[in-house]
Amino acid sequence: MKRFYLTTAIPYMNEKLHLGQVYEFILADVMTRFYRMMGYDVFFLTGSDEHGQKIFKTAAAKGISQKKYVDGMVADMQRILKLYCISNDAFIRTTDPGHEKIVQNIFNKMNDNGDIYKSTYEGWYCVPCETFFQDSQLIDKKCPQCSRPAEWIKEDNYFFRLSRYEDRLMKHIEQNPDFVIPEIRKNEFIGFLKQGLKDFSISRTTVKWGIQIPFDPEQYSYVWIDALINYISALGYSTENDALFKKYWPAQQQHVGKDILKFHTIIWPALLMSIGVPLPEHVVIHGWIMKGDEKLSKSKGITLDPDEMSARYGIDAIRYFFTREISFGLDGSFTAEAMQKRYNAELSNDYGNLVSRTLAMIDKYRNGVIPAHAGQDEEGGKLKQLWETTKKEAVSAITSWNYSECLVRIWEFVNAANKFIEDARPWEVAKDDSGKNRKKLDSILYSLAESIRLSTLLVFPFMPTVSRRIFSQLGIDKDPGDILLEDYGVWGAFEGNTRTGRREILFPRIENEKDKD
Numbered sequence: 001m002k003r004f005y006l007t008t009a010i011p012y013m014n015e016k017l018h019l020g021q022v023y024e025f026i027l028a029d030v031m032t033r034f035y036r037m038m039g040y041d042v043f044f045l046t047g048s049d050e051h052g053q054k055i056f057k058t059a060a061a062k063g064i065s066q067k068k069y070v071d072g073m074v075a076d077m078q079r080i081l082k083l084y085c086i087s088n089d090a091f092i093r094t095t096d097p098g099h100e101k102i103v104q105n106i107f108n109k110m111n112d113n114g115d116i117y118k119s120t121y122e123g124w125y126c127v128p129c130e131t132f133f134q135d136s137q138l139i140d141k142k143c144p145q146c147s148r149p150a151e152w153i154k155e156d157n158y159f160f161r162l163s164r165y166e167d168r169l170m171k172h173i174e175q176n177p178d179f180v181i182p183e184i185r186k187n188e189f190i191g192f193l194k195q196g197l198k199d200f201s202i203s204r205t206t207v208k209w210g211i212q213i214p215f216d217p218e219q220y221s222y223v224w225i226d227a228l229i230n231y232i233s234a235l236g237y238s239t240e241n242d243a244l245f246k247k248y249w250p251a252q253q254q255h256v257g258k259d260i261l262k263f264h265t266i267i268w269p270a271l272l273m274s275i276g277v278p279l280p281e282h283v284v285i286h287g288w289i290m291k292g293d294e295k296l297s298k299s300k301g302i303t304l305d306p307d308e309m310s311a312r313y314g315i316d317a318i319r320y321f322f323t324r325e326i327s328f329g330l331d332g333s334f335t336a337e338a339m340q341k342r343y344n345a346e347l348s349n350d351y352g353n354l355v356s357r358t359l360a361m362i363d364k365y366r367n368g369v370i371p372a373h374a375g376q377d378e379e380g381g382k383l384k385q386l387w388e389t390t391k392k393e394a395v396s397a398i399t400s401w402n403y404s405e406c407l408v409r410i411w412e413f414v415n416a417a418n419k420f421i422e423d424a425r426p427w428e429v430a431k432d433d434s435g436k437n438r439k440k441l442d443s444i445l446y447s448l449a450e451s452i453r454l455s456t457l458l459v460f461p462f463m464p465t466v467s468r469r470i471f472s473q474l475g476i477d478k479d480p481g482d483i484l485l486e487d488y489g490v491w492g493a494f495e496g497n498t499r500t501g502r503r504e505i506l507f508p509r510i511e512n513e514k515d516k517d
């Protein structure tokens with residue numbers, strides 16, 4: 001069986017998850033659900049980044065231990081993952097003792113092969129961003145990322161010979177042009193390489209909440225090095241229990257936001273080269289979620305809270321909106337107006353109505369029993385043909401990160417089924433429901449039920465909960481998550497003759513959303 005390893009960045013546990021982070025989980029989750037459906041052996045990892053000065057200070061200010069503080073934050077993160085139906089197979093915490101040991105193993109390896117040396121670090125540092133800056137990068141002595149004041153620090157640290165890896169990274173991108181996805185981010189990465197890579201400090205003496213450097217216990221790992229290693233420590237790299245590492249590494253897709261591009265396309269690969277581990281196939285970089293045209297910012301009160309959003313729209317609609325609305329890789333914007341438009345037109349009308357009209361007719365004309373599949377010469381022959389193209393194009397779109405395009409293809413099929421109702425006019429056929437006409441009506445109703453089942457299979461990775469409800473309304477007792485596209489994603493694989501479940505409105509229309517902001 002082909003394996004598929006996908007990771008997300010691990011959020012820093014200093015504050016509650018915001019919707020921009022949830023967006024990354026949604027992208028990753030849709031992708032992994034598709035690969036599972038295509039028969040891959042999938043391992044989907046996420047986790048939490050828990051060390052560093054910022055967390056040390058926040059916990060101290062609250063008067064609780066660092067561990068207790070992060071435990072609470074992690075519990076809340078896991079609650080939100082569950083709320084949004086994120087189907088990760090594992091969750092790594094950087095405070096796991098196993099992870100800490102592996103980080104130390106890696107420091108030893110890098111040291112043994114001469115990639116680490118001691119020197120004096122002096123420069124600007126932003127504590128909340130855990131990032132160093134050069135003088136020229138600061139804006140009014142403030143962090144260019146978060147606009148908070150940067151601190152001047154000076155200490156003896158261990159440095160990593162990043163400069164050694166400039167040529168190898170350039171060669172790697174030449175030989176693997178799709179190493180960085182999408183193209184605009186790849187160009188940014190090449191731009192960084194062309195500026196030249198400088199060695200950088202990978203240890204601290206001032207930050208005690210972290211992982212000790214094995215060959216110098218006065219020093220602690222720079223939190224970013226600690227965090228990046230999660231992608232292989234979760235698989236047991238460099239330990240006796242490294243079966244997962246042997247099986248799944250290198251990762252097929254590492255999903256991250258554009259703000260941490262440099263860490264994942266330069267520092268992480270250089271670190272892997274240093275310890276002789278192959279690089280991931282693709283670093284997949286998404287844009288930011290904006291509210292209207294403003295960047296999310298807690299301090300400025302521009303927020304999209306995952307709990308409020310899910311209470312307002314339901315998680316399926318949110319998962320749909322962000323994958324449909326945004327061109328992958330670019331920044332995307334949320335407005336209540338755009339949400340209402342898509343929700344009512346595409347979810348409530350196109351998809352919801354197809355299901356409710358079809359089930360209502362099956363109730364009315366066949367007492368709630370979906371007619372059996374009759375085989376050849378169906379009324380829905382055109383839909384059957386279209387399905388084969390739809391399936392191919394949807395899979396091809398998603399495997400090239402065109403989330404929105406994938407949904408467009410699925411919706412073309414949904415709307416072809418809606419048009420089929422108008423063309424076949426089942427209410428006319430039902431006026432004389434006997435003999436040939438009875439067969440015809442059976443075939444129309446079956447074709448509609450089958451179209452709903454098949455489109456719902458492709459919808460499932462995007463909207464898992466509503467898909468399960470539709471399956472149960474069709475009287476199918478399988479979970480769409482257990483289904484392989486090549487077996488059950490074929491027209492006619494559903495035999496019919498099932499009693500439909502209780503009907504319910506899938507997407508109740510929403511009104512006046514704009515006024516609620």
Ligand SMILES: [Zn+2]
Nearest residue numbers: 126129143146
């Ligand atoms: Zn900052």
